[in-house]
Amino acid sequence: MPVLVAEDLRRTFPGPGGSKVCAVDGVDLAVAEGETLGLIGESGSGKSTLGRLLVRLLDADRGTVTLDGHELTSLRGARLRRSRRDFQIVFQEPFASLNPRLKVGAIVEEPLLVNGKSGTKAERRQRVLDTLADVGLSEEHYDRRPADLSGGQQQRVGIARALVTGPRFVVLDEPTSSLDLTVRAEVLQLLARLQHDRGLTFLFISHDIHTVRRLCSRTAVMYLGRIVEIGPTESVLAHPQHPYTKALLSAALPVDPGHRLPHLPLAGDPPKPTAHRVGCALVGRCPIATDECAATEVPLRPVAAAHEVACLHAGQDLGIEAKEAQA
Amino acid sequence: MIVFVLRRLAAGVGMLVLLIALSFGLVSMIPGDPAVTMLGDAATPDQIAHVHEQLGLDKPLPVRFWDYLVQVLHGDLGTSYFTGAPITHELLTRLPNTLVILVPGLLLAVVLGTAMGTAAAYLRGRPADRGLTWASSLILAVPEFALGLVLVYVFYQLLHLAPAPLGMVDPTAPIPPVQTGSVTLDALLSGSWPTLGSIFSHAALPILTLGIFFAAYFAKTVRTGLSQSLRSAQVEFARACGLSEFRVYRYAMADIRRSLLTYLVILFGASLSGAAILESVFAWPGIGGWSLDGVLKGDIPVIQGFVLVLGTATLGAYLILDIVTMLMDPRVRSKARTRGKAVKPAAA
Secondary structure: OEEEEEEEEEEEEEOHHHOEEEEEEEEEEEEEOOOEEEEEOOOOOOHHHHHHHHOOOOOOOEEEEEEOOEEOOOOOHHHHHHHHHHEEEEOOOOOOOOOOOOOHHHHHHHHHHOOOOOOOHHHHHHHHHHHHHHOOOOHHHOOOOHHHOOHHHHHHHHHHHHHOOOOOEEEEEOOOOOOOHHHHHHHHHHHHHHHHHHOOEEEEEOOOHHHHHHHOOEEEEEEOOEEEEEEEHHHHHHOOOOHHHHHHHHHOOOOOHHHOOOOOOOOOOOOOOOOOOOOOOOOOOOOOOOHHHHHOOOOOEEEEOOEEEOOOOOOOOOOHHHHHHHO | OHHHHHHHHHHHHHHHHHHHHHHHHHHHHOOOOHHHHHHOOOOOHHHHHHHHHHHOOOOOHHHHHHHHHHHHHOOOOOEOOOOOOEHHHHHHHHHHHHHHHHHHHHHHHHHHHHHHHHHHHHOOOOHHHHHHHHHHHHHHHOOHHHHHHHHHHHHHHHOOOOOOOOOOOOOOOOOOOOOOOOHHHHHHHHOOHHHHHHHHHHHHHHHHHHHHHHHHHHHHHHHHHHHHHOOOHHHHHHHHOOOOHHHHHHHHHHHHHHHHHHHHHHHHHHHHHOHHHHHHHOOOOOHHHHHHHHHHHOOHHHHHHHHHHHHHHHHHHHHHHHHHHHHHOHHHHHHHHHHHHHHHHHHO
């Protein structure tokens, strides 16, 4: 039973010269209870826009989002604000996302005040302290201000603020990409532990494949506003089927330098995502594209257990497998 | 925190002494001999020597500076070369008149400008935003006295809502008993409502002129600053947590209120020295027209008095700005506190 279901989400932004930029182009997504779904893709692929659509920080042009069967897309005003306790987001820049004038205690307490029914002052304080303890901070941080904390601690405050209301679903928008490597590992561990202890459901947006490999049970790959491949992380990362996924993985640094995939070059730059396209977005850059790819709608189709790919020639040899064998 | 205030105060006093020195130096810096200015070109050397002695210009420079400093600190700014009126008295009667239009005018500008800027920031890119931006650019392009003349035309000539732009009180209004010499303060002190009412109706148009003119500046600042901070991660997180839009707005404004206040103080200083033209449009008996007259005639005590008052008011405004900014920002507040703590053991 999925906690969060998105259907046919679409969002365009006004582009230069009156054109339209389609950042998210008809995305269907279901996130199951207690899972961490990874969302990878290069900059500009629409990952963050999708995350913001799911938590209603942006309004979708089309499509619906439901959380535990409740429609979120039609909520407005005070009802939307009150329902926000059930879905939250953690941002990339920990310091910029915290109010520098407030103390940590007040920052974490704020979401509790939205509903009014959050108990007495003492109860709220206790709840804030409990949440701070959960994210690895202590009572001494309660009266500090964000500027007094390290980057890792600031991000812990961000996580505490997102979790204090006990949300069902949390979008993590590259929560560790601005952190040092050692701190990053700690925060990732923390997220994994929190999810295990609280049974949380995460959408983890990242462009770091290794992070996704560690944290995510399933992974979705996004290209130009569409999900082109989705499946169990192991399966997607070990046996990528979509040419774009293969290219993305071949561009990543391997953990073991000896096992580097041969680099798969995609011709040219990603096209401007200006208009709604009929066919596959990778046409023109893909080595195995045919006329059919540009002319027909390419839906996600299962290729293995729970592994779906939006490619007419999924799994076809791109020429790099042979090189890999030679190496 | 008290340490901080005292430090700022000490710096302010230092600047004040510098200011007095500058104002003193004006006598020597302004071309021409004051005695000649006063007596005219036909003056004989004897007459000039006599005036030099009267003004103390025959004494050596350090002695003259000391005399001037003592004089100024006693509140005596000398007398006008031409009218013989004591400068201190002139300033005390005229400065309140200027402040009566300047302070409300600037406050109106802040309120109006913030409202316009906020609307533009929230409606960024929409027709309303473009209209507001266009309107404030237009206001900025027109000199303020022209705006004043337009307002006089509309509200006095066409609508007959405002009194004639001649002075600050109707001749028919009762004259309050003289206590300070400033009509406004006297009327206020004696509770003379008809006079106050008359002052207010005369002040309305100059206040409106200043309010609209400077509102354009604030509108631009608020629009730029606010539309940026409304897109900040902090605001996005606040919205994601479901905080009310009012609170979100407050947080976003907190980012820019400091630059807004600084702007207000700068404009206060600038408009104090630029009051002359607006005051002459409305025949307003403030310090602007008076000082302009002094400058044109080379009436050095008048210029000195004006420089001192202007400088003191601006320095005072900056001091208040520093203290208010500090009180508003909890980070500076707590830093000032911890710094005070850290200093003590080192001193002991």
